[in-house]
Amino acid sequence: MSLVREPDAAQPVPGAPPAGDAGAGSVWRLIWQVFLQNRLAVVGLGIIAFMILFCFVGPLLYHTNQVQISILQVTQRPSAKHLLGTDNVGYDVLGRLMLGGQSSLEVGFAAAILASVWGTAWGAVAGYAGGWLDAVMMRVVDSILAIPYLLVVLILATIFTPTVPVLIIVIAMVSWLVTARLVRGETLSLRVRDYVLAAKAAGVRGRWIIVRHIVPNVIGTIVVAATFSVADAILLLAALSYLGLGPPPPAANWGGMLSNGLNYVYDGYWWLVYPAGLAIVLTVVAFNFIGDALRDALEVRLRQR
Amino acid sequence: MIPYIARRIVQAIFVVLGVTIIVFIILRLLPGGPARALLGPRATNQQVQEFIVANGYNKPVWIQYGTYLGHLIHGNLGFSYHYNQTVDSLLAQDLPKTAVLVGLSYLISIAVAIPLGILQAVRRNKPIDYGLTGLSFIGYSMPVFWLGILLILIFAVNLHWLPPEAPQGTTIGAILSQPSGLVLPVATLSIITIAQFSRFMRSSAIENLVQDYIRTARGNGLSSGAVLFRHLLRNSLLPIITLVGLSLPATLSGAVITESVFNYPGMGLLLWTAATVRDYPVMLGFTVVVGAATVVGSLLADILYAVADPRVRYA
Numbered sequence: 001m002s003l004v005r006e007p008d009a010a011q012p013v014p015g016a017p018p019a020g021d022a023g024a025g026s027v028w029r030l031i032w033q034v035f036l037q038n039r040l041a042v043v044g045l046g047i048i049a050f051m052i053l054f055c056f057v058g059p060l061l062y063h064t065n066q067v068q069i070s071i072l073q074v075t076q077r078p079s080a081k082h083l084l085g086t087d088n089v090g091y092d093v094l095g096r097l098m099l100g101g102q103s104s105l106e107v108g109f110a111a112a113i114l115a116s117v118w119g120t121a122w123g124a125v126a127g128y129a130g131g132w133l134d135a136v137m138m139r140v141v142d143s144i145l146a147i148p149y150l151l152v153v154l155i156l157a158t159i160f161t162p163t164v165p166v167l168i169i170v171i172a173m174v175s176w177l178v179t180a181r182l183v184r185g186e187t188l189s190l191r192v193r194d195y196v197l198a199a200k201a202a203g204v205r206g207r208w209i210i211v212r213h214i215v216p217n218v219i220g221t222i223v224v225a226a227t228f229s230v231a232d233a234i235l236l237l238a239a240l241s242y243l244g245l246g247p248p249p250p251a252a253n254w255g256g257m258l259s260n261g262l263n264y265v266y267d268g269y270w271w272l273v274y275p276a277g278l279a280i281v282l283t284v285v286a287f288n289f290i291g292d293a294l295r296d297a298l299e300v301r302l303r304q305r
Numbered sequence: 306m307i308p309y310i311a312r313r314i315v316q317a318i319f320v321v322l323g324v325t326i327i328v329f330i331i332l333r334l335l336p337g338g339p340a341r342a343l344l345g346p347r348a349t350n351q352q353v354q355e356f357i358v359a360n361g362y363n364k365p366v367w368i369q370y371g372t373y374l375g376h377l378i379h380g381n382l383g384f385s386y387h388y389n390q391t392v393d394s395l396l397a398q399d400l401p402k403t404a405v406l407v408g409l410s411y412l413i414s415i416a417v418a419i420p421l422g423i424l425q426a427v428r429r430n431k432p433i434d435y436g437l438t439g440l441s442f443i444g445y446s447m448p449v450f451w452l453g454i455l456l457i458l459i460f461a462v463n464l465h466w467l468p469p470e471a472p473q474g475t476t477i478g479a480i481l482s483q484p485s486g487l488v489l490p491v492a493t494l495s496i497i498t499i500a501q502f503s504r505f506m507r508s509s510a511i512e513n514l515v516q517d518y519i520r521t522a523r524g525n526g527l528s529s530g531a532v533l534f535r536h537l538l539r540n541s542l543l544p545i546i547t548l549v550g551l552s553l554p555a556t557l558s559g560a561v562i563t564e565s566v567f568n569y570p571g572m573g574l575l576l577w578t579a580a581t582v583r584d585y586p587v588m589l590g591f592t593v594v595v596g597a598a599t600v601v602g603s604l605l606a607d608i609l610y611a612v613a614d615p616r617v618r619y620a
Contacts, residue, residue: 145554146596
């Protein structure tokens with residue numbers, strides 16, 4: 001298989017250096033088409049769109065009090081007044097699901113973006129520099145990867161008060177590693193390509209080569225890794241909340257709602273468990289669907305060139 | 306092969322050193338400084354001052370790190386003020402129990418995931434493949450703690466088949482003597498691992514199915530069962546070695562949650578308790594040991610792989 005592909009890969013990539021021109025544009029259109037052929041990915045995209053609308057536009061239409069607890073109406077069954085009932089301190093569960101989703105999605109997206117930017121910079125610099133710097137930078141990645149991420153996050157969450165911004169940074173600190181490794185691997189093969197060598201010979205500085213020629217060509221890998229990072233971050237936030245180290249109330253997130261509801265699981269209060277649990281599973285599954293489809297679609301791009 | 310293994314060993318040594326540096330940095334970050342964190346909130350200021358002098362925490366940072374590393378090399382991981390016990394003895398007590406939990410889960414996961422992945426590859430894009438793919442997506446998208454509690458709800462509360470709590474006891478023997486209590490924790494950890502492994506097996510089997518050696522074997526008139534077992538299975542087993550090494554940190558993270566759900570008296574439960582009472586000596590000591598163990602584990606996996614598969618050494 002690789003024997004077939006290699007002669008193609010050695011040929012100059014049509015319009016590769018400036019990633020935005022016509023040739024590259026048609027490649028991205030092709031990726032989009034292949035992506036849309038994947039029904040699961042379209043379903044995933046639909047779920048994410050729904051969740052974003054639900055969490056960020058929903059509260060404008062469905063007004064609830066998510067600040068004051070109301071001790072007189074705790075654990076009420078779903079009714080016309082509270083469509084998904086109330087929780088153990090009297091918050092409306094449907095409204096809380098929207099509020100909790102906001103922080104779950106915010107943490108997921110922000111941690112993934114932060115991790116992607118940092119991981120890309122780290123991996124591209126290591127791969128482009130090579131030699132000692134590469135070895136040292138990659139051993140740093142290996143060292144952090146060796147420690148179970150939950151341990152690192154657990155310790156960091158005990159040192160700093162786990163507010164949403166702190167959790168975003170903490171989760172990003174353990175999720176940039178895979179991106180860094182992948183980007184470094186691709187940079188190693190990109191830095192000996194003709195257009196990079198040409199830029200180097202023309203006296204372009206290393207920093208500019210990385211930004212202009214390396215990063216645009218690994219963007220696919222970065223996006224795939226970032227998609228999976230969002231899913232992992234949402235699950236990690238849920239795990240932290242279960243261990244009691246999530247954002248403290250009155251802040252809410254799906255993981256915190258789920259683990260709180262599980263305290264009442266033997267009382268039959270299903271509306272405290274399943275809505276939050278299903279929201280997590282649906283969202284994480286959706287991101288995994290999209291990530292898988294993107295990976296397949298980008299392999300098409302590799303085959304194409 | 307020798308140069309490859311030598312290079313990997315040197316790398317592993319640096320990675321272990323890296324782990325100790327990370328833990329040392331965290332130690333320096335701890336609120337109130339390292340001496341306060343290691344002695345606990347009840348230590349008097351005088352004790353803290355004496356500890357600082359006795360352990361060299363008033364000296365330059367690199368000397369502090371050297372002292373710290375010296376302690377580690379001599380097997381001194383610190384003293385837990387919450388348990389009033391050395392971290393070493395806590396580790397000796399609890400790590401084997403977690404190893405039992407994780408080891409059993411790996412055995413079951415491998416035994417289930419390999420045939421499952423091959424089945425999916427052979428029946429690719431058929432209803433059974435879609436069904437199993439869907440299940441594995443749900444498997445690794447589910448919060449571990451919810452999965453554990455759902456299993457308790459179904460098999461312990463509703464069906465009364467199994468106890469809801471993990472076996473209690475200080476020794477491995479005591480835990481293994483109550484196998485019924487082990488079923489649910491091991492199942493919880495296995496389900497998420499199977500979900501990951503079977504996806505991996507599926508794609509690696511699909512890749513192998515189009516290889517020349519499979520076509521040759523088929524062309525030579527070998528029955529499809531024999532092709533699957535003698536050729537495909539053997540070639541698909543190899544990547545599992547790497548997969549186990551790679552997934553170890555994630556599985557140990559899952560074990561922390563599983564142990565706290567089932568009250569399984571292992572390392573994860575101890576760590577969680579340590580985190581809730583801010584018992585930093587325990588958390589940091591365990592982090593160093595687990596990190597080093599993971600490095601050694603993946604080193605062994607790589608060496609094993611190089612021994613088993615000649616393509617790696619020459620790559």
